Amino acid sequence: MNGGETALAHAMRVVVPVLVGVAFLAVWEAIVHFGEVRPFVLPAPSAIWASLTLNFGSLMASLWVTLRVTLMAFLLAAAGGIGLAILFSQSRRIEMALFPYAVALQVTPVVAIAPLILIWVGYDRIELAVLILAWIVAFFPILSNTTLGLRSADHNLRDLFRLYGASRWQILTELQLPSALPYILAGMKISGGLALIGAVVAEFVAGSGTGTGLAWRIVEAGYRLDIPRMFAALFLLSGLGIAIFFSLTWLEHLLLRRWHESAVRREF
DSSP: OOHHHHHHHHHHHHHHHHHHHHHHHHHHHHHHHHTTOOTTTSOOHHHHHHHHHHTHHHHHHHHHHHHHHHHHHHHHHHHHHHHHHHHHHHOHHHHHHHHHHHHHHHHSOHHHHHHHHHHHHOTTOHHHHHHHHHHHHHHHHHHHHHHHHHHTSOHHHHHHHHHTTOOHHHHIIIIIHHHHHHHHHHHHHHHHHHHHHHHHHHHHHHOSSOOOSHHHHHHHHHHTTOHHHHHHHHHHHHHHHHHHHHHHHHHHHHHHTTTOHHHHTOOO
16 A cells, blocks of 8 residues: 555545534434424534533533543552552462452442442542542453453563573563553553543532532533533533543554554554
8 A cells, every 4th residue: 555545544534434423413403403303302513512612611621620530540540450460460369369359349330339438538529539439440441451461471481581580570571561561551441431431420429519520510401401501511521532542542552553463553
């Protein structure tokens, strides 16, 4: 494939989704307009845009709150998940002792433990409670993927390292962690979206009028039957989730593009 064909392929990857989105919005606008659908049932895209423009300040402030909690939860989950996975890879006994509790934490619905977290943390510290709940949701994918990646390092290479007298630290840093990097990045891509979902669910559960995230704006708009504003907040949440996913995809490509098959064979 020559340079011109590559540039055309790249352009098509951007243009086609945009055209599909524009066509979808046009059909949506036409259905609402010609079908005379009431705004509190399904607002038109033009009404949603007008509401977004009108409430831009408050919605962007709420978006920042949700983004801040999501990023903090994701970073804590990444640090805790990778650190604990490294500990698991160095001690099978520690893994057997602690891993079941990590699984139990993952399979417990966040809406079931949210009231307890709110009581323990206090209703005057809603953002901290939301952060804890979002971290709980985002933690396990990184832990499980990293643990699998560290244990998937080539045993022949591990034996070769030992044959040349490498220490456990050298085996970890020069063999296991590089081999586990694709697994870690895959877990991070999952965890990034789950951190946002966890933050939103936690805001819904904790929503008592003190929350200022986008989830509370959705609840507030629903109470007031301001459906265009609700859709505007939903679109901002979707855009935030897409931005997180593509940011982590770009990071994955940046770190793997020179050596891993999943990135080397991918055309950008």
